[in-house]
Structures are given as structure tokens and as C-alpha cells.
Amino acid sequence: xxxxxxxxxxxxxxxxxxxxxxxxxxxxxxxxxxxxxxxxxxxxxxxxxxxxxxxxxxxxxxxxxxxxxxxxxxxxxxxxxxxxxxxxxxxxxxxxxxxxxxxxxxxxxxxxxxxxxxxxxxxxxxxxxxxxxxxxxxxxxxxxxxxxxxxxxxxxxxxxxxxxxxxxxxxxxxxxxxxxxxxxxxxxxxxxxxxxxxxxxxxxxxxxxxxxxxxxxxxxxxxxxxxxxxxxxxxxxxxxxxxxxxxxxxxxxxxxxxxxxxxxxxxxxxxxxxxxxxxxxxxxxxxxxxxxxxxxxxxxxxxxxxxxxxxxxxxxxxxxxxxxxxxxxxxxxxxxxxxxxxxxxxxxxxxxxxxxxxxxxxxxxxxxxxxxxxxxxxxxxxxxxxxxxxxxxxxxxxxxxxxxxxxxxxxxxxxxxxxxx
Numbered sequence: 370x371x372x373x374x375x376x377x378x379x380x381x382x383x384x385x386x387x388x389x390x391x392x393x394x395x396x397x398x399x400x401x402x403x404x405x406x407x408x409x410x411x412x413x414x415x416x417x418x419x420x421x422x423x424x425x426x427x428x429x430x431x432x433x434x435x436x437x438x439x440x441x442x443x444x445x446x447x448x449x450x451x452x453x454x455x456x457x458x459x460x461x462x463x464x465x466x467x468x469x470x471x472x473x474x475x476x477x478x479x480x481x482x483x484x485x486x487x488x489x490x491x492x493x494x495x496x497x498x499x500x501x502x503x504x505x506x507x508x509x510x511x512x513x514x515x516x517x518x519x520x521x522x523x524x525x526x527x528x529x530x531x532x533x534x535x536x537x538x539x540x541x542x543x544x545x546x547x548x549x550x551x552x553x554x555x556x557x558x559x560x561x562x563x564x565x566x567x568x569x570x571x572x573x574x575x576x577x578x579x580x581x582x583x584x585x586x587x588x589x590x591x592x593x594x595x596x597x598x599x600x601x602x603x604x605x606x607x608x609x610x611x612x613x614x615x616x617x618x619x620x621x622x623x624x625x626x627x628x629x630x631x632x633x634x635x636x637x638x639x640x641x642x643x644x645x646x647x648x649x650x651x652x653x654x655x656x657x658x659x660x661x662x663x664x665x666x667x668x669x670x671x672x673x674x675x676x677x678x679x680x681x682x683x684x685x686x687x688x689x690x691x692x693x694x695x696x697x698x699x700x701x702x703x704x705x706x707x708x709x710x711x712x713x714x715x716x717x718x719x720x721x722x723x724x725x726x727x728x729x730x731x732x733x734x735x736x737x738x739x740x741x742x743x744x745x746x747x748x749x750x751x752x753x754x755x756x757x758x759x760x761x762x763x764x765x766x767x768x769x770x771x772x773x774x775x776x777x778x779x780x781x782x783x784x785x786x787x788x789x790x
Contacts, residue, residue: 370578370770376598377576377588381488381505382569383423383620386446386594388503390425390601390618391417397605399427410647413610418640422490422501423620424630426640432610436654437787438661439613439641441749442604442780443632443739444597444668445622448590449473449762451480451536451570453487457548458540465541467511467548472569473623477530479763480572484509485538489568493558502556509573511538538570572764584690584769591766593622595756596667599776606777607784613644613658614784622668622739632742641747663712663788664751665780666704666740669768670694670727672757685728687757689769692723693776696738696753699728704740709752712788713779720782722775725757750790754779 380386395401399415402408410416410430417427423446431437451469459466471477488505513536518525530536540546553560576588586595597618604616617637620630627633645655673686687694695710696703705713717724729735740753756776759767 373595373598373602373773374576374578374586374588377586377590377594380446380590380594380597381486381571382490382503383446384490384503384567385488385505386597387419387422387425387618390446390597391419393601393605394425394427408643408647410644412648420636421630424636425616425618426637427604427616428644429607429609429614430644430648431612434648434650435611436657436661437612438658438663439615440609440663440665440784440786440788441615441617442600442665442667442783443617443619443743444600445593445619445626445632445739446597447473447620447623448592448594449475449623451475451538453548453566453568453570455565458546459537460544460546462544463542464539465543465546466537467540469536469538469570471532471536474762476760476763477536479760479765480536480570481513481515483512483764484573485511485513486571486573487511487568488571489566491552491556491566491568492564493556493562494564495562499564504552504555504568505571506551506555511540511570513538574765578770579767584771586768586770586773587765589764589766591756591758591768592669592761593667595758595768595773596669596776599756599773600665600667600780603777603780603784606781609785609787612787619739626739626742632739633746635746637743638746659747659749661788661790662749663709663783664704664740664743664747664749665783666738666743666751666753667776667780668738668740668753668755669758669761670696670755671761672759672768674759680730680733682728682730685726687725687727689757689759689767690771691757692725693717693772693779694725694727694755694757696727696755698735702735702737702741703753704738704744704751705753706750708790709750712750713752713754713783716782716786717779719786720778722779727757750788
């Protein structure tokens with residue numbers, strides 16, 4: 370559990386999450402490949418590719434050439450937040466505020482009155498080259514102050530927020546402040562060397578155990594970093610040499626996945642083709658492998674909120690601490706089918722684990738996941754699973770420690786088995 374909490378505490382941005390994934394893979398003796406260089410793959414080896422510092426594909430090759438298929442597990446490293454705009458400071462002679470833009474669909478009220486900071490990527494000029502740096506300012510740097518009920522009675526009763534005026538973080542009262550100077554001081558460089566940045570706000574309240582018996586995990590970014598870590602832990606433990614095993618962590622799920630680092634791109638499809646071609650699979654053999662494969666889409670699920678049980682289906686309603694959730698949707702916004710659900714139930718039975726079911730209340734649309742986007746690119750059998758959690762898209766979310774352990778066990782069993790269609 371300590372390793373998980375440390376991962377959550379240190380993964381302050383999508384970039385930092387990928388750095389932490391990479392560190393775990395390197396410790397497990399995975400060999401790094403480069404997108405822009407030739408590959409010379411071998412059987413019974415472990416590899417990974419890091420794409421633009423924001424997504425990772427790791428895989429193991431089988432002991433010998435096989436048509437049995439592949440086990441693929443996908444999750445995402447991004448979470449709803451605020452991104453900092455290029456011209457970043459708003460100064461009126463009294464206060465200095467940070468010019469930001471909403472990323473994804475955060476619960477805006479959850480960001481108020483909390484110590485915040487900045488993390489992400491900075492690109493600097495190094496002679497005639499561009500060099501990448503990563504930054505996290507380990508300081509209570511910002512706050513989004515709420516309006517007291519004396520001035521706005523609606524605050525205590527619920528209010529509609531104006532993105533233009535209401536959620537701008539306060540940085541200071543010193544009119545001479547410069548964001549580039551703050552960043553350059555942290556990196557010990559000249560501010561004139563900074564070319565650009567991709568930075569987000571970070572809730573400084575980091576991961577911890579809670580509840581009377583420490584049964585809860587309180588943390589930012591449980592959606593979906595808990596799945597990112599849990600599936601990675603299972604991946605590095607797996608020992609299946611009969612098939613290809615894949616661990617994939619995409620970016621930009623919260624904004625539609627339509628980037629080169631997202632699930633709705635051709636990147637995974639091209640990478641799978643490249644791997645198979647490198648290992649001398651014919652086109653027909655590649656199609657056979659694909660049709661013997663299985664995708665496990667791991668993106669968290671809504672646990673029943675005890676204060677609002679009316680928002681959930683009367684029968685298919687998961688709870689914290691009662692197991693991993695299998696997600697269904699009649700309109701296939703989740704990819705679970707009767708075939709894929711049956712396979713997951715067999716695996717859960719083998720691991721002696723309980724599975725919960727989730728469907729949206731019939732008049733609520735709900736969200737979508739990586740699985741539907743990915744299988745539109747690959748046409749592979751797939752199921753959607755996730756940890757049950759509360760406060761999804763809040764700046765501080767809640768899940769149960771027991772469910773995290775169940776997720777690791779279930780995914781480890783998945784990796785160590787072979788799907789037979």
C-alpha cells in the first residue's frame with residue numbers, strides 16, 4: 370500500500386505519472402524502445418515505448434511464435450484539472466492571479482479554498498536544441514478563494530460558476546511577480562531559455578488512508594491513476610509466456626482521447642502492427658492474433674453515494690469495498706458484452722474474487738471509457754471494469770483499499786491466462 374500511496378503522491382501530472390510508470394518498468398528490467406529508431410525484437414523479452422512523455426505502451430513477447438493472441442489492459446494518466454494559459458498572469462495592481470483554462474470536467478466547487486500548486490512539462494532552449502524538463506513546485510503556491518455567504522447567499526445553497534470570473538487562482542500580491550521567473554528559479558535556468566510549457570494545477574492534499582479502520586483511500590486523481598498503478602503492478606508480476614501481454618497508459622481520456630497520445634488515435638494499432646511485423650508475422654497471422662486477443666479497459670466506476678442513492682439503478686449498484694466493477698451499457702458506451710463478461714466472471718471465480726455490476730440509471734446517460742474508442746480502432750473482444758469510487762472528478766476522490774487489492778489480483782489472473790474465442 371505504501372508503494373501505491375507514494376505513486377499517487379508523486380504523480381502530480383500526466384507527465385509525472387508516466388515518469389513513475391517508466392521507473393517501475395525499468396526496475397523490472399523492461400527495455401526502452403524509441404518510436405523513431407529501428408527495432409530488433411526478440412521472443413521472451415520485455416519492452417516499452419514512451420510516446421511524447423504522455424503515454425506508455427509496455428509489452429512482453431511470448432517464448433516462441435504463437436497465434437494464441439494478446440492480453441491488453443488500458444487505463445489513462447490524465448484527470449480533470451486546470452491548464453495554465455501561455456500569457457499566464459492577470460494583474461490589476463492589487464492581486465496577481467493565474468490565467469487558466471478548464472481541462473476535462475472537474476467538479477469546480479472541489480477546487481475552492483485548498484492549497485494548490487503547479488506541475489507539468491517545460492521546454493527550454495539548450496544551444497540549438499529543445500530540452501524537456503519536468504517541474505512540480507512543492508509549495509502551497511495558489512488558492513481559489515470562495516465568496517462568503519454574507520456577500521452571496523447562493524454560495525451556501527449551491528451556485529452556478531462562471532468560468533471567466535469565478536475559478537481563477539490567486540498567486541500573490543506582489544506586482545513584480547513573473548511566472549517565467551518563478552519557473553526558471555525552480556529549474557535553475559534563465560527565464561529567457563523557456564520556450565513553452567504544459568502546466569496544470571495540483572491539489573496539494575495528496576494520497577492518504579482514511580476511515581476508522583483505514584479502509585478508505587483519499588486522493589486526487591484516483592480516476593484513473595488508481596487503475597494505472599493497480600494494472601501496472603499486476604503487469605510486472607505476470608509470467609505468461611504463451612501470449613503477448615500489453616500494458617497501455619493513454620493520455621487525454623478526459624477530453625475525448627483525440628490526440629496522438631490518446632486511445633482514439635492510430636498509435637496503438639500501428640504499434641501492434643510494427644511489433645508483429647518485426648517478429649515476422651504475416652498479415653493473416655496478425656489478424657488471427659488480433660481475433661484471439663482481449664482488451665480490458667480499466668476506468669473507474671461510480672459507487673453508490675449514500676446521500677444520493679436515488680441516482681443509481683435499483684439493482685446494478687456497486688459499493689465501496691465489495692469488489693471490482695464490471696460495467697454494462699445497452700448503447701455500448703461500455704464495451705462489455707455477454708461473451709466478455711462471461712470471461713471476466715470465469716477469471717474472477719478462478720481468483721476467488723467478487724465482481725459487482727454497474728449500469729446507469731435508465732434515464733441518465735453516464736460517461737464513456739477508453740474501451741469503446743479503442744475497439745473502434747481494433748475490433749477486439751473487450752470488457753470495461755473499474756474500481757468503485759466516490760466523488761469522481763472532484764479534486765479529492767475516494768475509493769476502498771480492499772478494491773485496489775482485488776483489482777491487482779483480477780488483472781494478474783487476466784494476464785496469466787489465454788482468452789479462447
